[in-house]
Amino acid sequence: MSQALRTAEGGRIDRANPLGFSFDGRSYRGFAGDTLASALLANGVHLLARSFKYHRPRGLLTAGSDEPNALVELARDAARCTPNLRATQIELYEGLRARSQNRTPSLAFDLGAVNDRLAPLLPAGFYYKTFMWPKAAWKRLYEPSIRAMAGLGRAPTRPDPDRYAQRYAHCDVLVVGSGPAGLAAALAAAESGARVILCDEQAAFGGTLLAEDEARIEGGSAEAFRAASLATLAAAPRVRLLARTTAFGYFPHNMVGLAERITDHLAAPDPRLPRERLWQVRAREVVLATGAHERPLVFPENDRPGIMLAEAARVYLTRYGVRPGTRAVLATAHDGAYRTALALHRAGVEIAAIADLRGTAGGAWPAAARDAGLPVRLSTTILGTTGRRRVARVDLARLDADGRCGVVEPVPCDLLLMSGGFTPSVHLFSQSRGRLRFDDTLQAYLPDTPAERTHVAGACRGLVALADVLADGYAAGAAAAQAAGCNRAPSARPFPVTARESPAGGMLGALPGNRPGARAFVDFQNDVTAKDLALATREGFRSIEHIKRYTTTGMATDQGKSSNMNALGIVADALGSPIPAIGLTTFRMPYTPTSFGIFAGAARGDLFEPLRMTPMHAQAAALGAVFEDVGQWKRARYFPRAGEDMAAAVARECRAVRSACGLFDASTLGKIEIVGPDAATFLERLYVNAWHRLPSGRCRYGLLLREDGFIFDDGVIGRLATDRFHVTTTTGGIGRVLAMMEDYRQTEWPELDVWLTATTEQWAVLALQGPRAKDILAPLVEAVDLAAMTHMSLAEGRIAGVPLRLFRVSFTGEMGFEVNVPASAGAAVWEALMAAGAACGLTPYGTEAMHVLRAEKGYLVIGQDTDGTVSPDDAGLGRMVARGKPDFIGKRALEAMAARPAGGRQHLVGLLSETPAQVLEEGAQIVAETDGARLGHVTSAYYSPTLGRAIALAMVRDGRARLGERLRVALPEAPAREGHAVRVVAPVFYDPEGARLDG
Amino acid sequence: MLLIHCPWCGPRAEIEFSYAGPAQLRRDGALEDLLYLRDNPKGRHEERWRHAHGCGQFFATARDTVSDFFLPPPVAKP
Structure with missing residues (x-):
């Protein structure tokens, strides 16, 4: 298909590099540098989508990320399939395949369009009013059918095969947006010596400069200024430039989330590259140079394909070399539309009319338009449009001095451009909880008091003239760098500019002459009309937050970028109160939809959570162990032999422990080495038991309470020397026990001379339990008098050639030893014990048998038999509480409990x-x-x-x-x-x- | 994510820390108050944090519960 609407020359596209792509199965050609939107426009395709609620035919409204209509699905394969992408942001690549959404069976003929005919029956709050009765129908009829109709786009059916990266970054100055203000800010900050990150959501830096074909900056073209500025920044060692990177969220303490798209624009992405990267940037200072969005005008049938924003049309023409139509009508309340009209006129587009709502238009651009002989009509409004899949006619009418409409004059056209002025993009500023203020002159909310260390520059704070915007950006960049501690002041740069400007101003709300039965759309993505908003006010809604939720205006994925201010204008009009009195809805992250992938990052599948394995994991696996998750640990649960189920394996393991001997991997037990002259005093104050008189070489079962007197943790504690204890905790409790101990050591008893060292991973623990334990151990140990070791004793020596801490303890009720060896020797000692025990019937057992054996003895498991409301006495352990100790954690609470009936x-x-x-x-x-x-x-x-x-x-x-x-x-x-x-x-x-x- | 100033390590991201409750709990009043009742002030709140994934030290600081910004001067005793 030919690109009939492509200009002969011009634009930032690479005409030497044609690309083939398809939309809804049909093949088209475009050029490198195109977006899907510009390429489709060049092919004369205006119908790109069906609207959410009424399934109305929709085309492009904008040329940027604020696009509410042109949402498409992009599919590389069944798994790499992304719905609801804005065609205006999709960079064209060879072989790109896009599909339209929300239509059955096709975009041109959509059965869902019946909703459009039923529109009078589907007002705001339709759901709340309609599906009330009969009550039983909700579950069986209404909800299923609503769910079937709800939602936009299809989620991919396969897991996402792409990789997503995450990065932290720090900088002195983060500049969001690379238009004239952002570029100037980055230049100033870089020259001040600051570490700078400049990010922009577009593929190319420059913002509005990318479509600036007239203004002269510092004596050269805007493009020359842009290129030179970027060259300076690219050469600066402390500046990082991030294109295709959306600042989607402004988080506390100047943390800004950036989503960088790395491979989406490539025809054949390098599989080694991640698809996207999440940047979590902590900036000392943030400069917001996020620009402004053009507002649509609210008039009947303002949503047909072929109706777009005036500035967007100029961007398509100058940046992409596309004429968006052949015969254009412009409707405006702002001078910018005249500039677009002139540009289109020069490109050979017939200008049928420039309908200006205002009574006068005396600026530089209107004057130029008149000089060029373009038909300008002042005090003119739009009463409606016709055209099924594309606008074909516009009905204009003059407004008299009292605002009444005169005779309707139909004007045929295939392009209707509108401009209601510009809305500063204050989303990020508002996300950061900065306060906004309504500016009566500009009729816009502007950033007022920042909550964070934020600087706002350029159009984002209501500036219009290019010279002002550049100077403002430069000043903001310099101020930010200075606030970040960079003392080198940048050189003075006055930024001389020659340009014709469009002064601020425009229109908020609905145009006069909204005829009965006609729908004037405010929120294009959620199909909210001016009438819906008026209805909500008639039904008693006053706060914009309530009206928003009732009508869903501004609640679509574009967050009302094109609709919020018009909605406010309509509500203010209906209520007869000024706009600031209506309030403003809260902006929330993300600025544009952001994939879940970048938040998950690498934390998927095997990497979802850290995996902890004991030193003897491989030995257990080789024996066929079935593992269970205990926190992050993998623990052997049982060791089935051929033909055994869990019950049979557990029964065999239990019998082996009771009759011969079992070997159990207890390495996951928490371990803390407590050392120092005051170690015993420290334990004395922590645990309910007495520790001073515990001799070296002995162990004691310790019970640890919280301050409320309830059991917190338990474990065997062995005294290695007067000043050294080997403390064990429960597997899951080690973190909180160590934190609690450190808390008391650091803050309550800083006078105690004691050190705590976490040693859980240093020791492999092999529990040898059963009547034959001593026989198996005897030939392997050196320097340990096994015969002298009674229950609850410990000794140090060697086993199988490695250092040994041997505890004579039991969690099974049988004679038992816990063999502690350095973790690196765990596997070898396991093998040695298994070999030595083979003749005695040594049997490895898992956590399941361990639980059965301990339950037979009534040994409790913290967190299973206790739940944080169990006192020592409740657990039958009251006798363990040492009488006469001056204090221990929980003593006061135990005394209070004892005093109760x-x-x-x-x-x-x-x-x-x-x-x-x-x-x-x-x-x-x-x-x-x-x-x-x-x-x-x-x-x-x-x-x-x-x-x-x-x-x-x-x-x-x-x-x-x-x-x-x-x-x-x-x-x-x-x-x-x-x-x-x-x-x-x-x-x-x-x-x-x-x-x-x-x- | 908050930026928290560890008195030993300097400013670090919130994920390195764990919250450790209000600072300077009074231990001389009723036991139930000590165990179960906490103030929920609007504004200045003196509280303890632990640089759990850093130096491991506990420290006290003051935070404005409305703005979430930490307030000078640093609180002395944790």
Whole structure:
């Protein structure tokens, strides 16, 4: 297909580099440097989309990221498929395939357009008013059909195969936007010696300079100024230039999120490159040079393809060499449209009329337009348009002195350009919680008081003249650099400019002459009309925040870039109050839609979370272990042999421990080395137990409370020397225990001479548990008198040639040793123990068997049998609390608890089901048999192979007074009193005397 | 993300820190107040942070709960 509307020359496209692409399956040609939007326009394609609610035909409104209409889907393959991209931002590449959205079966013929016919039935708040009755219909009829219609674009069906990178960066001055103000700011900051980052959402730097074909800056063309400035910045060592990079969010303390698109514009991206990169920039000072957006005019049928913003049309012409039409009408309340008219006229586009709402137009551009003989009509409004898939006619009417419309005059055209003036882009400033103020002269919200260290420059703060914008940007850049501590003042640069300017001003709200039944669109993306807004005010809405939510104006993915100010104007008009009294909705990140990929970054799949593996992981894996996740740890859960399920494997492992010996990887236990002359005093103040008199070479089970007297953590603590303790904590508790200890050491007891060192990863821990443990260990250890080691003792020596800390401790009820060796030796010692134990039947066991064995002994697991509201006495550990200690953490709370009337607290007890094989559900409610009163819950429940029956631990109200009582354990599907019958017993099911601990 | 000034390491990103509750809790009043009641002031709030993924030190500082900016002067005792 020919590019019939391409100009003969000009523009920033590379005419030597033609590119083929397709839209909705049809092939077109464009040039390198085109956007999808400009290339389609060059091919005469104006119908690009169907609107969200009414499925109305839509074309391009803008040439930038504020585009509300032209949302398309881009698909490289089934997985690389992105919906809702703005055609104005898609850079053309060879083979690009784009599809239109929100239409069935085709863009030209869309069944959904029936909504457009039903429009009178679909006013603002339609959902709230319509789907009220019958009530039952909501779930079965309304919601499913609304859901089927809702949403725009299709999500890809396959996982995203692309890579996304993330980077932190610091700079003195971050400049957002590279138009004249941003360029000047970056030049000034760079010359001041600041570290500068300049980012721009477009592929090329320069902003409005990219379409500036007339102004002369510093005696040369705007392009010469742009090129020279960029060359200066590119050569500056402390300046980083980021193109295709959107500053999407302004976060506290001058943290700005940038989304850099790296490969989206390439036909064949290097697979080694990430698709996008998230920059988290911490800037000392931020310069916002984000420019301004042109506003549409609100008149009936203002949304047809072929109706676009005047400045956008000029950009398509000067930057892309595209005539957006052949016969144009311009409707305006701003001088800028005259400039566009002149440019189009020069390019051979017939100007049918320039309809100016204003009574006078005396600026430089209107004068030039008159000189060129263009038909200018003042005090003229638009009453409507016609044309099904593209505008074909505009109905103009003169306004008399009282604002009444005169005779309708139809004007045929294929392009209607409008300009309601410019709205400063204050999104980022507002995101940073900076205060805005309404400027009556400019009829715009401008940045007022910044909340962060923010400088605002150029059109973003209402400046218009190019000379002013450049000077303002330069001053802002210099001020920012100075505030960031750079003392070198940049050289004075007056930026002499020759240009014809368009003074500020324009129109907010709806044009006069809105005929009944006609729709004048305010928010194009969400199909909100002037009538919807007026209706909302008639129904009593006053605050713009409520009106926004009721009508959905400004709530689409463009966040109302083109609609917010017109909506405010209409509401202010309807309510008869000034605009500042209506308020302004809050701007939120992201500025433009941002992919989830850059937030996830590398944290996907295997890298989603750090993985922690013990030194003996490979040995366990080689034995066929099934692993379970415990926090970030992978722990061996059981070691099935051929044909075994989990129950069979666990039963075999348990029997091996009880009858011979088992080997368990306990390396994940938290470990802290506490050293110093005051180490014992430190433990004395932390734990409930007494430590001063614990001899070196002995261990003690320590119980740690919080200040509220409830159990926080536990673990065996061994004393290696007078001033050295080896402290163990629960696997999951090490982080919070160490933090708590450090807190007390640093802030409450700084006088104590004691050091804490986290040693969890330094030690591999191999628990050897069972009656044959000593026999297996004996031939391997050196310098350790095993015979002399009684329960709860420890010794240092060597094993298999490596240093050893040997603890005689048990978490199974059997005689047991915990072999601590340097982590690097863990695997070798595991192999040595397995070899030495083969003859005795040494069996590796996992966490599941460990749990069964400990539950048989009633050993509690913090966080499973306790929940942060369990005192030592509740857990049956009251006797561990040392009497007569002056203080320990939780002592005051325990005394307060003891002073309260006895009874009512839950106790840790054992439960035996009356059906012996019935394993209870952990977490299940326990109720009284008589009245169904809720008494507690099951905390641990297992089948005990040793006892040949199910056992459970539970927290039960006044449990120790209920030993022997029959209770019920609720079932999900049955009333509580019909649950399993259980008997309350003491929480030790096996070897209650502890005889086996001594071997 | 906040920028937090560690008195030992200088300004660092919030992800390096963990919040450690209000500063200067009074331990001489009722136990229930100490354990369960916290002020929720609008404005200046003296609080403790730990540079958990840095030097590990606890320190106290003051933050404006409205603006989220830290306030001078630094609070002495954590």
